Amino acid sequence: MGIIRGQRSTTRLASLWRAYGTELVLLGAIGGVLILFSRFAPGMLTSNNLVTILRQMSFIAIAALGTTFIIISGRIDLSIGSTITVASTTMALLVTRHGVPSGVALVLPLLIGMTVGMANGFLTTKARVTPVIATLGMLVALDGAAKLIVGGETINGLPKVVTYLGSSKLGPVPVSVFVMLLVWFGVEFTLRKTSFGRYCYHIGSNEQAALLNGIAVDRYVTWFFMVAGALSGLAALILVGRLRSANVNIGVGLELQAIAVVVIGGGSLFGGKGTATGTVLAVALMAVINSGMRLSSINVYWQTAVTGALIVVAVSIDAMRRRRDRS
Amino acid sequence: METAPLLEALRIVKNYPGVLALDKVEFSLERGEIHALLGENGAGKSTLVKILTGAEQPDEGEVLIDGDVVDISTPRKAQENGVAVIHQDVSLGLVPQLSVGENIFLGREPKCWPARIDWVALYSQAEEFLQRLKFNPEFLREPVGSLSLGEQQVVAVAKALSLNAQIFIMDEPTASLNSHETEVLFNTMRALSGDGVGIVYISHRLEEVLSCAHRVTVLRDGRMVGTVAVGTGVGPEEERTVAAQQSQIVRMMVGHDLAEKHPRSQPTPGPPALGLETVSGAGGRFSDVTMTVHEGETVGIYGITGCGSRELARSLFGLEPIQSGEVTILGESKSIRSPRDAISAGIAFISDDRSRDGLIGGRSVRENITAPILKSLTALGVIRSQQEVAVSRKHVSDLNIRTPTIDQLVRHLSGGNQQKVVFAKWLSSQARVFLFNEPTRGIDVAAKAEIYRLINNLKSNGAAILIVSSELPEVLGVCDRVLVMRRGSIVMELDPRATETTQARVFDIASSG
Numbered sequence: 075m076g077i078i079r080g081q082r083s084t085t086r087l088a089s090l091w092r093a094y095g096t097e098l099v100l101l102g103a104i105g106g107v108l109i110l111f112s113r114f115a116p117g118m119l120t121s122n123n124l125v126t127i128l129r130q131m132s133f134i135a136i137a138a139l140g141t142t143f144i145i146i147s148g149r150i151d152l153s154i155g156s157t158i159t160v161a162s163t164t165m166a167l168l169v170t171r172h173g174v175p176s177g178v179a180l181v182l183p184l185l186i187g188m189t190v191g192m193a194n195g196f197l198t199t200k201a202r203v204t205p206v207i208a209t210l211g212m213l214v215a216l217d218g219a220a221k222l223i224v225g226g227e228t229i230n231g232l233p234k235v236v237t238y239l240g241s242s243k244l245g246p247v248p249v250s251v252f253v254m255l256l257v258w259f260g261v262e263f264t265l266r267k268t269s270f271g272r273y274c275y276h277i278g279s280n281e282q283a284a285l286l287n288g289i290a291v292d293r294y295v296t297w298f299f300m301v302a303g304a305l306s307g308l309a310a311l312i313l314v315g316r317l318r319s320a321n322v323n324i325g326v327g328l329e330l331q332a333i334a335v336v337v338i339g340g341g342s343l344f345g346g347k348g349t350a351t352g353t354v355l356a357v358a359l360m361a362v363i364n365s366g367m368r369l370s371s372i373n374v375y376w377q378t379a380v381t382g383a384l385i386v387v388a389v390s391i392d393a394m395r396r397r398r399d400r401s
Numbered sequence: 402m403e404t405a406p407l408l409e410a411l412r413i414v415k416n417y418p419g420v421l422a423l424d425k426v427e428f429s430l431e432r433g434e435i436h437a438l439l440g441e442n443g444a445g446k447s448t449l450v451k452i453l454t455g456a457e458q459p460d461e462g463e464v465l466i467d468g469d470v471v472d473i474s475t476p477r478k479a480q481e482n483g484v485a486v487i488h489q490d491v492s493l494g495l496v497p498q499l500s501v502g503e504n505i506f507l508g509r510e511p512k513c514w515p516a517r518i519d520w521v522a523l524y525s526q527a528e529e530f531l532q533r534l535k536f537n538p539e540f541l542r543e544p545v546g547s548l549s550l551g552e553q554q555v556v557a558v559a560k561a562l563s564l565n566a567q568i569f570i571m572d573e574p575t576a577s578l579n580s581h582e583t584e585v586l587f588n589t590m591r592a593l594s595g596d597g598v599g600i601v602y603i604s605h606r607l608e609e610v611l612s613c614a615h616r617v618t619v620l621r622d623g624r625m626v627g628t629v630a631v632g633t634g635v636g637p638e639e640e641r642t643v644a645a646q647q648s649q650i651v652r653m654m655v656g657h658d659l660a661e662k663h664p665r666s667q668p669t670p671g672p673p674a675l676g677l678e679t680v681s682g683a684g685g686r687f688s689d690v691t692m693t694v695h696e697g698e699t700v701g702i703y704g705i706t707g708c709g710s711r712e713l714a715r716s717l718f719g720l721e722p723i724q725s726g727e728v729t730i731l732g733e734s735k736s737i738r739s740p741r742d743a744i745s746a747g748i749a750f751i752s753d754d755r756s757r758d759g760l761i762g763g764r765s766v767r768e769n770i771t772a773p774i775l776k777s778l779t780a781l782g783v784i785r786s787q788q789e790v791a792v793s794r795k796h797v798s799d800l801n802i803r804t805p806t807i808d809q810l811v812r813h814l815s816g817g818n819q820q821k822v823v824f825a826k827w828l829s830s831q832a833r834v835f836l837f838n839e840p841t842r843g844i845d846v847a848a849k850a851e852i853y854r855l856i857n858n859l860k861s862n863g864a865a866i867l868i869v870s871s872e873l874p875e876v877l878g879v880c881d882r883v884l885v886m887r888r889g890s891i892v893m894e895l896d897p898r899a900t901e902t903t904q905a906r907v908f909d910i911a912s913s914g
Binding site for chain 2: 273
């Protein structure tokens with residue numbers, strides 16, 4: 075059989091590399107960065123610092139895990155940051171000034187996030203607005219809404235129940251880290267083992283074929299936006315808890331960070347690629363770099379430059395892979 | 402002294418990791434000759450083409466033009482040596498918005514001082530090239546995009562001529578052309594060969610090759626099986642020789658006799674499974690189509706490109722709107738507005754564009770096969786992977802899909818095996834009505850035979866099958882009844898077994914008027 079003979083026999087190692095190459099590279103990079111900075115910054119490898127890194131990772135990882143669905147399905151969601159802002163500020167305002175019970179306040183950010191996601195889904199599937207434009211509009215609208223609701227003030231005095239997820243610890247480890255692990259495993263499982271996850275890859279890889287397979291593409295895309303919105307809400311809850319306050323700038327720029335880490339973690343802006351583990355490892359890499367630079371007293375604005383460079387590298391690798399696949 | 406051939410490839414060897422793509426292949430092309438290159442997928446045709454056009458380098462051997470060893474290590478050097486390639490997908494080299502004349506001279510327009518395009522010269526020179534190709538010069542000022550695909554191929558040829566090409570390599574130029582367009586292209590090829598130009602012609606369609614080529618070289622598994630001179634005569638006494646040559650060449654290609662190229666099994670018609678009552682499509686692409694396909698029956702629709710048969714099949718699967726009329730599936734009237742409606746009504750659809758509609762190339766064989774039935778393989782949304790693996794293994798072995806594992810990416814399979822994956826996914830869906838749009842487009846002879854066998858199996862299991870095809874031998878060889886479609890209407894029903902149903906007659910009916 076000529077066809078089989080024509081293929082290179084793939085060794086175990088090669089197939090492992092193909093399946094988990096991005097993750098392995100990211101793990102190596104995280105290790106490398108930790109070792110590198112441990113020479114300049116003595117505090118780098120202390121357990122205290124590692125816990126701080128994990129805590130800083132948690133909320134952005136949760137938001138990025140939601141974005142992972144969006145990127146895999148070949149869409150983009152620019153409204154993540156402002157969803158976090160609106161969810162945080164609205165919840166904080168209602169619970170501190172309007173007597174909304176804390177229990178309700180806990181689910182409020184998730185509901186707000188899901189509602190925003192549903193609106194994004196509706197705009198892109200029913201009104202057929204391209205996701206970039208629809209979610210950009212959403213970003214601006216929500217930003218305006220947050221400013222209308224809370225103006226320039228910072229809301230403090232949040233009850234303990236509300237700040238629990240963001241600021242408490244179980245033993246030495248922050249609760250938010252456990253929430254992140256839970257969401258990570260949940261998303262990993264969903265993407266690998268469920269029809270919901272499978273369809274996400276199929277829609278992102280070849281939407282037309284997915285449609286012809288009888289998949290309700292529009293309904294699933296709406297769900298992806300809603301999941302991304304809900305996880306943004308959860309991220310908002312943790313962020314508010316950690317800061318013990320909320321203001322209109324709380325989520326600024328987070329959407330770009332979320333998209334960046336999904337891409338660095340192996341996601342493709344053309345859809346069909348990305349994993350939960352890749353996303354989380356990319357968040358970890360960024361957190362480790364940031365921590366190392368801060369401890370070595372490097373100007374914080376370098377962090378932005380490094381993030382940018384990593385995005386360029388990730389996108390180039392993706393483009394190179396696509397070219398190779400086509401030939 | 403004997404004059405050297407126009408093009409000669411000597412002892413070409415090409416290795417790819419793990420496979421010997423070409424093993425001491427010899428090939429020659431005379432002036433004025435149309436030399437067909439045949440072989441199954443993976444036989445080495447495309448590798449040889451890549452070497453002749455400078456896209457790849459041979460590991461051993463040399464290429465001679467007019468008896469001299471030439472350097473064609475890059476596409477550019479190949480072009481300078483008078484080698485031109487005409488691809489199946491002409492859109493690669495033409496700008497649809499520009500006129501035929503502009504396209505021919507794109508980037509090399511004749512200028513008058515200081516920088517103005519000399520339109521008079523451009524169009525008169527372009528007209529000369531079109532006349533050399535016996536092509537209607539009326540098209541000269543028409544935008545290329547308004548031409549048929551076959552006519553666009555001719556424009557591509559004219560453009561290559563204007564670059565002084567002496568050797569044309571045509572890589573499956575007719576793959577997306579209908580019979581009429583193919584004829585246009587063949588006329589062009591004959592005109593070229595009359596001018597002393599040499600043509601290397603690559604095609605899957607044996608009938609075509611025999612009707613236009615002077616010699617045929619067959620490759621198999623990277624080796625040259627042989628070169629045969631073929632008669633291009635059309636007299637009645639030559640019919641027999643053509644048929645004999647055809648089976649000889651098929652034998653050379655596959656290495657064994659295919660008992661029958663288009664095996665048709667006996668129909669066992671049951672109750673009507675698919676019924677259409679005065680069905681019309683949006684925009685008048687087809688109108689008042691009334692027909693029935695019974696269980697255990699294969700019905701073919703033949704028509705030239707644009708006749709509406711493709712749109713009819715797509716509409717029945719909910720991909721294009723149905724304007725009016727009634728569609729009945731297994732005795733129940735159904736309204737089909739989306740592929741989901743169609744699938745739940747028990748319809749399967751095999752598109753004429755595998756990679757766009759049929760397959761998710763970047764995903765595995767397993768995922769592609771189970772995609773339409775994934776929901777039934779889940780418990781609370783979680784995929785039961787053992788069941789999924791079992792289902793896909795079963796189909797891979799039932800359909801003889803050649804793949805190292807079920808986790809191989811579909812993109813890495815050959816065309817024929819990809820098509821079998823498309824079949825597998827609809828077999829798993831338990832559909833009762835199968836709509837096939839060009840089911841064997843772009844796949845090799847052996848894979849075609851396997852696809853026909855699958856169609857027959859479906860039929861004997863009681864499926865109702867509707868095949869839309871522009872390949873006459875296929876329609877006449879596989880179907881139990883043939884409907885001819887012309888300008889959106891069914892104009893005639895034919896019995897393909899009847900002796901008066903010849904390819905020529907069916908083609909006449911489809912293209913007249």
